[in-house]
Amino acid sequence: MTRIIVVTSGKGGVGKTTTSAAISMGLAKAGHKTVVIDFDIGLRNLDIVMDCERRVVFDFVNVIQGDARLNQALIRDKRCDNLSILPASQTRDKEALTREGVAAVLEELSKDHEYIICDSPAGIEGGAMMAMYFADEAIVVTNPEVSSVRDSDRIIGLLQSKSRRAENNEPPIQEHLLISRYDPERVGRGDMLSIEDVEEILASPLIGVIPESEAVLRSSNQGVPVILDEDSHAGQAYADVVARLRGEDRPMRFTELERKNILRRMFGG
Amino acid sequence: MRPDAKAVAPVSLNLKGSMTAHALLQVPAEADLQSACQALTTLLAEDGPALQHTPCILAFPERDHLPDWLGDWVEQLRAADLVPFAVQCGTEEDQQLTHSLGLADMPVPEPSFRRPRPAHQARMAAQVPPMVVRQQVRSGQQIYAQGGDLVIMASVSAGAEVMADGHIHIHGDLRGRALAGVKGHQEARIYCRRLDGELVAIAGVYMMQEQFPEQRDQVEVSLENDQLAITGSTAR
Numbered sequence: 001m002t003r004i005i006v007v008t009s010g011k012g013g014v015g016k017t018t019t020s021a022a023i024s025m026g027l028a029k030a031g032h033k034t035v036v037i038d039f040d041i042g043l044r045n046l047d048i049v050m051d052c053e054r055r056v057v058f059d060f061v062n063v064i065q066g067d068a069r070l071n072q073a074l075i076r077d078k079r080c081d082n083l084s085i086l087p088a089s090q091t092r093d094k095e096a097l098t099r100e101g102v103a104a105v106l107e108e109l110s111k112d113h114e115y116i117i118c119d120s121p122a123g124i125e126g127g128a129m130m131a132m133y134f135a136d137e138a139i140v141v142t143n144p145e146v147s148s149v150r151d152s153d154r155i156i157g158l159l160q161s162k163s164r165r166a167e168n169n170e171p172p173i174q175e176h177l178l179i180s181r182y183d184p185e186r187v188g189r190g191d192m193l194s195i196e197d198v199e200e201i202l203a204s205p206l207i208g209v210i211p212e213s214e215a216v217l218r219s220s221n222q223g224v225p226v227i228l229d230e231d232s233h234a235g236q237a238y239a240d241v242v243a244r245l246r247g248e249d250r251p252m253r254f255t256e257l258e259r260k261n262i263l264r265r266m267f268g269g
Numbered sequence: 270m271r272p273d274a275k276a277v278a279p280v281s282l283n284l285k286g287s288m289t290a291h292a293l294l295q296v297p298a299e300a301d302l303q304s305a306c307q308a309l310t311t312l313l314a315e316d317g318p319a320l321q322h323t324p325c326i327l328a329f330p331e332r333d334h335l336p337d338w339l340g341d342w343v344e345q346l347r348a349a350d351l352v353p354f355a356v357q358c359g360t361e362e363d364q365q366l367t368h369s370l371g372l373a374d375m376p377v378p379e380p381s382f383r384r385p386r387p388a389h390q391a392r393m394a395a396q397v398p399p400m401v402v403r404q405q406v407r408s409g410q411q412i413y414a415q416g417g418d419l420v421i422m423a424s425v426s427a428g429a430e431v432m433a434d435g436h437i438h439i440h441g442d443l444r445g446r447a448l449a450g451v452k453g454h455q456e457a458r459i460y461c462r463r464l465d466g467e468l469v470a471i472a473g474v475y476m477m478q479e480q481f482p483e484q485r486d487q488v489e490v491s492l493e494n495d496q497l498a499i500t501g502s503t504a505r
Contacts, residue, residue, distance in 0.1 A: 134323065150408050153426045157407025201444075203405050 002110040005117050005245075006135035008149030008159075012122030014143045015180040018216055019238075020119035021049040021225040023139070026242030028083035029227075032114040033037050035074065037105075038088035039131035040121035041096055047087045048075065051223025061089035064101030070108050079228070084113075094127035106134050124158060133164050137174045139207065142182045144193040149201055152177075156204060176207035178241065183212040184257040195255060208241035211254040292325040294346075294353070302338040306345055313349055321350045326375055328357040336362045343370055399435075406431055406445065413451075427467065433457070443469075443488075450492075459490040464501060471497060 005157070012140055017040075019239035038046035041061060047053040050076045056145045058068035063086075070086075074127030077083035086105075091095065091216060105137035109116050132138065132179050142152040159173045166173075186192040199206055210216075219225065229235040233254045240250045295464065296305050313320065327342070329335060335358055336342070346353050355373040358364055364374040397417030406412055406421060408428030420435035424441030431437060432448045439461035450457030450472040457471050462487040468477055471492040474485035481499060 112293055153408040157410045157426075157429075160404065160407070161410075170397065201426065 002113055004106060004110075004117050004135050005115065005137045005138045005139060006120055006132045007117060007141060008128060008132055008155050009082040009122065009141040009148070010124060010128075010155040011143075011148045014141050014148055015047050015210070015216070016122070016141050017049055017119055018226060019139060019144065019178060019180065019210075020046060020117050022227040022235075022238040023242055024083060024115070024117045025077070025080060025225040026239060027115050027117075027245070028077070028080045028226045029160065030246060031082065033082050033112060033116040034117065035084045035086060035109050035113045035219045036117040036119060037086040038119050039097070039127055040119065041088045041092055041094045041127060042090065043121065044088040044090040046119050047075075047085065048223060049220050049225065050075075050085050052077070052085055052087070053223075056087045059087045059089040060105070061092045063097045063105055064096065064098060070105060074136065092123065094125065094130070097130045099130065099133065101260060102130055103134065113154065116238075124154065128155075129158070129162060132159055132173075133162070135159075135163060135173055136165075137176065139176045139178050140204065141178050141180055142198060142202070144179055144183075144187065144195075144198055149193065149198055153202055156202065175204045176245075177202055177204040178208050178210065179206070180210040181211050182255065183200050184255060188257055191246060195252075205243050206252075208237060209252055210237045210241075210254050285437070291354075292320075292323050292330055294325045294351075295330055296336075296342075298329070298331040302336075302341055305342060309345060309349060322352055324347075324352045324354050326355045326357060328377075329355050329466075330377075334360065335366055339366060340370055343372070374437045389451065396437075408445070425461075425466070436460070446470075447490075448475075455492050456491075458467075459488075461488050462486070464488040464490075464499070469499075 007016050009016050020036055024034050028034040031055065036046065038044060047056055055075050058073040060073065062068040063070050063073045074084040074086055077085065106116060111244060118131045122128040140152050140155060142148050156175055159175060163173050165171065177199070179195060182195070183192060187194045195206070195209060211233045213232055213234035215234050216226050217227050219229055226232060226235050227238040239255055240253060243250050281460055289294050289423065300308070316371060339356070345354050355375045356367045357375045357377045358367055359377050366373045376490045380478070397485050399418035399420050400414035402412060402419070402421045403423065405423040406425045406429040408426045411430045412419065414433035414435070416434050417458065418435040418438070419431060420438045420494040421431060422440050425439055425443050425445045425446040425447065429445035430448070431445070434450065434452045434454060436457050437459045442463040443461040443466040445466060446468045447459050447461070447466060449459045453472050455472045459469055459471065464481060465476060468475055469490050474495060474497055476497045476499070482501070484501040484503050486502050490497055490499050490501060492498070494500055
């Protein structure tokens with residue numbers, strides 16, 4: 001049974017594409033046939049983070065409009081055979097997606113993929129609604145700040161009311177809350193909402209906390225999903241998220257302020 | 270067309286509706302011209318300069334007809350530098366009298382819409398079962414329990430709005446807006462576990478967050494003497 005997972009947030013810049021890239025790579029490396037779709041038509045980014053921007057010939061919109069076959073548009077990742085990328089069109093706008101077209105593409109992908117990850121654009125307009133409509137599960141990415149949390153709250157409301165599952169009275173989309181750019185030091189100073197604050201406001205189950213990390217920007221710019229940077233805390237936190245998606249129970253990491261080692265403190269390390 | 274029309278640059282007139290402030294000068298039903306003039310003298314002695322050239326609408330509440338001394342009353346007011354421009358009146362006769370004095374007629378306003386209508390309330394309480402919502406009400410969502418009470422078993426997020434013709438019970442935190450008695454039911458109340466909302470309102474009377482009291486746990490909001498009363502505790 002294929003799991004269609006939308007990565008969404010409402011607000012822009014919180015880490016949707018980073019998350020889509022990381023978890024799709026993580027699932028593929030764990031042996032699952034996975035495809036990640038860029039729904040941000042007109043603002044194509046996922047291909048850069050996945051380091052395949054020079055291999056895009058046909059895109060999602062070409063497939064929907066019948067100008068190309070799905071197999072021609074799918075890009076196989078060079079690092080992991082189990083992972084394919086369906087890039088967005090850079091020249092079109094979000095109106096180019098039709099519900100029937102998207103349904104047909106997802107249907108075809110479901111035949112030979114275990115996971116379909118939908119990277120949603122920001123906002124709550126057509127593109128974002130299209131990305132979430134067919135989903136079985138949703139990863140709602142939130143930064144620990146008030147405006148991001150409120151936008152996520154709005155998105156969760158839409159997931160519950162405007163999806164295919166809601167319209168057909170099927171079991172609702174299963175939501176997973178992912179807090180990214182978390183900085184325990186700033187939480188301690190009171191600059192940032194704590195995990196507890198965010199959980200209380202959104203009342204959704206937490207699937208992971210990604211610490212603020214320089215590795216994220218570096219990885220994006222190099223076209224390496226941060227989950228492949230196994231030394232970085234962000235990479236390890238994403239690995240935990242992937243494990244939890246696969247049903248493993250793992251404790252949260254990197255959520256407490258690290259106490260500096262006494263020797264390092266003495267020698268100014 | 271007049272022969273000299275060419276010489277005049279054409280203009281168009283704009284006729285627009287506007288809401289401007291004006292005074293309403295009410296004369297009680299028991300007054301006659303003499304007692305009204307006396308009261309005017311007293312009023313001018315107190316606020317004379319401030320009232321000069323004030324446009325005002327004349328009103329005679331609780332009378333079936335305008336008094337026959339309306340013309341004299343208008344002259345007295347003009348002599349006192351007030352500017353009467355309209356009269357509230359209902360019957361056609363009164364309207365003609367008003368027009369003959371060069372004044373506009375204005376309709377007598379309906380009694381306040383907030384006044385409860387007992388028949389309507391009784392019907393509401395008897396017929397409609399409460400609407401029960403089990404999920405959190407999310408930002409941007411709006412829920413309206415028409416004709417009855419609203420029960421919410423979770424929290425109401427910031428940016429969400431819940432409304433009911435009857436009472437609202439929120440078994441979680443209120444962080445958005447809650448409006449009870451939206452059709453004017455003044456006995457409606459709002460209950461919530463914690464009041465962190467943006468706004469609460471009963472029968473159109475509202476209060477914003479900055480006016481909320483310190484005690485915001487286990488809160489009851491009610492309408493008393495046209496003001497919202499919020500009672501709660503600080504224990505949590």
